[in-house]
Amino acid sequence: MxxxxxxxxxxxxxxxxxxxxxxxxxxxxxxxxxxxxxxxxxxxxxxxxxxxxxxxxxxxxxxxxxxxxxxxxxxYGPKVDMTYRWAMGWFIFSEVMFFAAFFGALYYARALALPWLSGEGNNLSTNLFLWEGFEAAWPSNGPAELGGRFATIPAWDIPFVNTLILLTSGVTLTVAHHALKENHRLKCILAMWATVALGGIFLFFQVEEYLHAYQDLNLTLESGIYGATFFMLTGFHGVHVTLGTLMLLVITLRLMKGHFTADRHFGFEGVAWYWHFVDVVWLGLFVFVYVV
The missing domain is CATH 1.10.287.70 (Helix Hairpins)
Known part of the structure; x- marks a missing residue:
C-alpha cells in the first residue's frame, strides 16, 4: 500500500x-x-x-x-477517480458485447436457422433429409417439438408492467442524482429508496412470470430454441437487475451515513451508469423477445 x-x-x-x-x-x-x-x-x-x-x-x-x-x-484522488471512470466504461462496454452475443443468437435462430431448416431458399432441399415438413414459424420448440407444446407470455401483461417499472426507476435515479448535485440529501435518499424498491418489485414480477411459464404454459428451458433463448436473455438480465439493486442499496445506505458530496460521488455515478444500461437492455428484450 x-x-x-x-x-x-x-x-x-x-x-x-x-x-x-x-x-x-x-x-x-x-x-x-x-x-x-x-x-x-x-x-x-x-x-x-x-x-x-x-x-x-x-x-x-x-x-x-x-x-x-x-x-x-x-x-482516492483525481487520478484514481479517472481510473474508475475508465474502468466502469470498459466494464459496461463488455456487458454490451455480452448481451449483443445473446441477441445475435436470437437473430440467428429466428432469421437464419429456422428458414434453412424449413427449406426456404435452399435449392438442394437439405431440409427433406433432416426435418421434412418443418415450418419456419416463431416461436418454435424445434423440429422435434422439444419439451412439448407451450404458450408464450403476452407482451402486454407482466413484461409491459416490468417495462414501466424499470423506466420509472430510471427517472427516480435521475432525480436522486440531481438532488445529490444540488446538496438536497434527504430528497436524494428518498428517491434512491424508491429506485431500490422498484428494482425489487421488478424481480418479484419476474419470478411470478417464471412460475407462470413453468406451471401453466409449459414454457421451460427444455422448450426448444425459443425456451432456451427466452430464459437465456431474460434470466441473465434478471441477474443484472439483482446485482444492480444490491449496488443501489449499498449506495443508498452510504448516502444515509453521509458519504458522497455534490462534486465527488463517482460511486453513485458508476452505479447509475450500470442501472441505465440495464434499463436500455430491457427495452431491447421487451421488443425483440416479447413483442416481435
Missing part, C-alpha cells in the same frame, strides 16, 4: 495485494456449478449453489467495505 494517506493531485493510491478477488471467484464458480446442476435436472437446491451464494455474498460486501473505507479515508 502507498505510504501516503492524502489524496493529493499528483499521487496515485495503490492498494495492497488482496485475496478477495480469488475468494470471490471461488464463490462464483461454486454458484455456477450449482446452477448447472439445477438446470441439468439434478438436485433441486444443491449444496454447491447455497455455498456459492454465501461465499459470494460475504466477499462482495467485504470488498465493498474495503473500497468504501479507502474512499472515505481520503486515499
Amino acid at each position: 502507498s505510504s501516503n494517506t492524502a489524496s493529493s493531485e499528483d499521487q496515485y493510491f495503490v492498494p495492497a495485494p488482496s485475496a478477495l478477488p480469488f475468494a470471490l471467484t471461488v464463490g462464483l464458480t461454486l454458484f455456477v456449478i450449482g446452477l448447472i446442476q439445477v438446470m441439468e435436472g439434478g438436485a433441486t437446491m444443491p449444496p454447491t449453489l447455497f455455498l456459492g451464494i454465501a461465499i459470494s455474498t460475504v466477499f462482495i460486501f467485504w470488498w465493498f467495505w474495503k473500497i468504501i473505507a479507502e474512499s472515505e479515508g481520503g486515499l
Whole structure:
C-alpha cells in the first residue's frame, strides 16, 4: 500500500495485494456449478449453489467495505477517480458485447436457422433429409417439438408492467442524482429508496412470470430454441437487475451515513451508469423477445 494517506493531485493510491478477488471467484464458480446442476435436472437446491451464494455474498460486501473505507479515508484522488471512470466504461462496454452475443443468437435462430431448416431458399432441399415438413414459424420448440407444446407470455401483461417499472426507476435515479448535485440529501435518499424498491418489485414480477411459464404454459428451458433463448436473455438480465439493486442499496445506505458530496460521488455515478444500461437492455428484450 502507498505510504501516503492524502489524496493529493499528483499521487496515485495503490492498494495492497488482496485475496478477495480469488475468494470471490471461488464463490462464483461454486454458484455456477450449482446452477448447472439445477438446470441439468439434478438436485433441486444443491449444496454447491447455497455455498456459492454465501461465499459470494460475504466477499462482495467485504470488498465493498474495503473500497468504501479507502474512499472515505481520503486515499482516492483525481487520478484514481479517472481510473474508475475508465474502468466502469470498459466494464459496461463488455456487458454490451455480452448481451449483443445473446441477441445475435436470437437473430440467428429466428432469421437464419429456422428458414434453412424449413427449406426456404435452399435449392438442394437439405431440409427433406433432416426435418421434412418443418415450418419456419416463431416461436418454435424445434423440429422435434422439444419439451412439448407451450404458450408464450403476452407482451402486454407482466413484461409491459416490468417495462414501466424499470423506466420509472430510471427517472427516480435521475432525480436522486440531481438532488445529490444540488446538496438536497434527504430528497436524494428518498428517491434512491424508491429506485431500490422498484428494482425489487421488478424481480418479484419476474419470478411470478417464471412460475407462470413453468406451471401453466409449459414454457421451460427444455422448450426448444425459443425456451432456451427466452430464459437465456431474460434470466441473465434478471441477474443484472439483482446485482444492480444490491449496488443501489449499498449506495443508498452510504448516502444515509453521509458519504458522497455534490462534486465527488463517482460511486453513485458508476452505479447509475450500470442501472441505465440495464434499463436500455430491457427495452431491447421487451421488443425483440416479447413483442416481435
